[in-house]
Amino acid sequence: MPEAIEKVAIRATVNGKQHSLSVEPRTLLVEMLRENLDLTGTHVGCDTTYCGACTVLLNGSAVKSCTMFAVQADGAEITTVEGLEKDGQLHPIQKAFGDSYGLQCGYCTPGIMLSAVQLLSKNKSPNDTQIRKAIAGNTCRCTGYQNVLKAIRLAAQVMREP
Amino acid sequence: MYPRAFHYHRAGSLNEAAEMLSQLGDEAKLLAGGQSLIPLMKLRFANPAHLIDLNFIPKTSYIAHENGVLRLGALTRHSEIENSEIAAKIPILHDCAAGIADVQVRNRGTIGGSLAEADPSGDWAVALMTLSTDVHCLNAKGERHISLPQFIKDAYTTDLSHGELVKEVAIRIPAKNSGGAYLAFKRAAPVYPTATAAVQLTMDGDMCKDAAIVLGCVGLTPVRVTNAESALQGHKIDDKSLAAAEEAARAAADPQPDMRGSAEYKRSLVGALVKRAIRIAEKRARGEQVQVGPIYA
Numbered sequence: 001m002p003e004a005i006e007k008v009a010i011r012a013t014v015n016g017k018q019h020s021l022s023v024e025p026r027t028l029l030v031e032m033l034r035e036n037l038d039l040t041g042t043h044v045g046c047d048t049t050y051c052g053a054c055t056v057l058l059n060g061s062a063v064k065s066c067t068m069f070a071v072q073a074d075g076a077e078i079t080t081v082e083g084l085e086k087d088g089q090l091h092p093i094q095k096a097f098g099d100s101y102g103l104q105c106g107y108c109t110p111g112i113m114l115s116a117v118q119l120l121s122k123n124k125s126p127n128d129t130q131i132r133k134a135i136a137g138n139t140c141r142c143t144g145y146q147n148v149l150k151a152i153r154l155a156a157q158v159m160r161e162p
Numbered sequence: 163m164y165p166r167a168f169h170y171h172r173a174g175s176l177n178e179a180a181e182m183l184s185q186l187g188d189e190a191k192l193l194a195g196g197q198s199l200i201p202l203m204k205l206r207f208a209n210p211a212h213l214i215d216l217n218f219i220p221k222t223s224y225i226a227h228e229n230g231v232l233r234l235g236a237l238t239r240h241s242e243i244e245n246s247e248i249a250a251k252i253p254i255l256h257d258c259a260a261g262i263a264d265v266q267v268r269n270r271g272t273i274g275g276s277l278a279e280a281d282p283s284g285d286w287a288v289a290l291m292t293l294s295t296d297v298h299c300l301n302a303k304g305e306r307h308i309s310l311p312q313f314i315k316d317a318y319t320t321d322l323s324h325g326e327l328v329k330e331v332a333i334r335i336p337a338k339n340s341g342g343a344y345l346a347f348k349r350a351a352p353v354y355p356t357a358t359a360a361v362q363l364t365m366d367g368d369m370c371k372d373a374a375i376v377l378g379c380v381g382l383t384p385v386r387v388t389n390a391e392s393a394l395q396g397h398k399i400d401d402k403s404l405a406a407a408e409e410a411a412r413a414a415a416d417p418q419p420d421m422r423g424s425a426e427y428k429r430s431l432v433g434a435l436v437k438r439a440i441r442i443a444e445k446r447a448r449g450e451q452v453q454v455g456p457i458y459a
Contacts, residue, residue, distance in 0.1 A: 005167045025170035025213065028204075047163050049201050050352045052266060061241070061269040067200045068270065071170055072193075072217055115265060133455075136351030137264025 010074040014039065015083025023070045029063075030054045032070035033080060041081035041110050045139070052138035055111035056080050062118040064137070081110035084117070093117055093155040102151030104142035112138045116152045124160055126152070165203035169212045176222065176236075176329055179214050180301050184325025186212045192327055193217065194237055194275035197267045216327075223272075225249055232333040236274025244268060252335065253446050253454070254342030254362060258289035261344070261456040264351040274328040277310070280383070282317045283354035288378035289344040291386060292362035294334035301326040317382040340364040340372075341446030343439040346456045347431055349422065355379055356422040356459070359411070359435035363394070365447040370394040375407065375440075380415035380432050387414040390436060399444045404437050411436040 007022045014037060021036055033039045033056070045053030047066050054066040057079040084091035093113050096102065103109045112135055119126055119134035126134065131152050140148065171186075173179035183190055191210035193199060194217070202208040216222065222237035225246045232248065232255075243249045243259035250256050262268055262276075262285050276286040277297060287310065295310040299322060313321050322328070336342065342362035346355040358378035364371045373394040377385040393406035417428035435457075442452050 005169060008170055024167065026165045026167055028164075028200075047204065049197060049267065052264070052352075055266055058269075062266045063269055064266045066204075067197055067267075069170075069193075069196075069200070069213075071172075072196070072215065074218075118265065134265055137266045139352075 008071045008074075010071055012070075012073050012075070013077045015079060021070070025069060025071055027070045028066055029056070029068040029070050029073050029078075030065035032073070033065060033078070036070075039080050039082050043107055043110060045107065045111075050139065051108070052111045052115065052135075053108050055114045055138065057114055057118060060118065060121060062115045062137075079114065079117075081113060084113065091117070092158040093120070093152070096151040096155035096158065097148075100147050100151035100154055102144065102147045104144050108138055108140045112140070112148055116155065119152070120156055120159055124156065126156060128153075163204040165200070166206060166209045168203075168210055171212060171214045172218050173214050173216055175219055176216070176300055176327065177302075179216055179219065180325055180327055182212075182214050183327060184302055186214070188324075190214055192278075194278075195239065195271035196275075197263070197271040198275070198279050198281065227335070230335050232335055234273055234331045234333070236328045236330060237272045238274075240268035240271050240273070240276075241265070243273065252293070252333070252342070253452075254289050254292065254344045254360060254443075255333075257342075257344035257454045258285050258360075261285065261346050261348075263353075267352065273331055277313065277331065278320060278322060278328050280314050280316075280318050280320050281354075282382050283379045285344070285346065285355070285358065285378065287314050288358050288376050288384045289342075289360045290331070290333065291376040291384050292342055292360045292374035293336060296332045297328055298330040298332060299326050300329040305329065307332070311386070314383050336362060337364055339366065339447055341443045341448070343442035343446065343452070343454055345435045345439045345442075345454065346378075347435060347459065348456045349459045351456070351458075355456070357415075357417070357428050357432040357435060359432060359439045361436065361439040361443040363399075363440065363443040363447050365444065368398050370397055370399060370403075370444075375411065375436060377411060377415055377432050377436070380417040380428055385414050385416070387411050387436070389414065394440070399440060404440060407440060408433040408437045 043053040045051035189211035224235040297313045346358045362374045373391040375390045389410035390407040397403040412433040
């Protein structure tokens, strides 16, 4: 066990805002977001890289923030669920989850929405197989997958409209 | 869950990482994609005093095609291989990359990390053993190239010596009349497979000229089934040779019973996977396009 652990200075852009932080190396990215930046929309579910409740976008790619150290996000752009809305307007994926009843307890929802955002950023017209594959790393225990699929289909449609 | 406290080192080059590794000794671990190491550290199964982060080293993630060899940088993410047009020309690579865990894990996990971990349930070693694959390793003294079967020594054990790391994975591109398939049977996307089968066939008309058949999750290392290979070589792919290959795969498998199933169940499963993978590999060797994904329980 090492004696004194030196903290590491990092800079990260979270939801468009620059932050300079000093973190212990073992601080997980999800803890930095929740504890240091007070962005508690990113949830900790299983804490073992299974459930995807902690999913955020790292430079546009969905990652499990419980399985990354904050120091690894140095220089990165991170998007959490709080960063989806713009100027008080819900992101189409957020609106679609509401309109399609794509959630019940809502614990898994931020993570699923960010997985869906990555999918729709790369594929504007995903079929059901592609949607299922995109959210295979997100677990919902209220058994809401059918309406989650509906919500992502709806968001894709809304986002395609000019 | 917090891992035990550790010192963090950010390597600027692979040479520097190798130097740090030899200086810091056994207490140091390399951090590549972290998708196995970080969970192990959180559960305190791994407690390194020093982590050497490879993720900030430039030019360690690439897929290059040169003189019939596909060269992949050690930190090439599974998702980069999944979405690579060059890698798509070797269907077994796409099968493997696109079936590992889930999108989030594939965005972080690396091919070099997967091979260096040598998890008996890992995907890459199984798929790549059906091809001629070399692992390029680096230490302070220089580079050496090790064939993949020599590289994987035992469960979680490789031929990497103290202060040595994986730099690149070099795969010989199979011949035009060759086709392969990698099938994983899983209970859900984020979990390790219950069993996997990798098959690469080279066909000469109706005859199987060459076969490579490797099983995963049913032994401490990937299991090469030479008896299944010889059941196909010089024969047509028909019910008789398929049954012989299936039987040989079941006999070669040495699975451990666990929460994913009994030994007998896994033996039966891996036989069925081999049969299915042979059929797909044969079609692909003939130039047919066949889509393959993980098979869910």
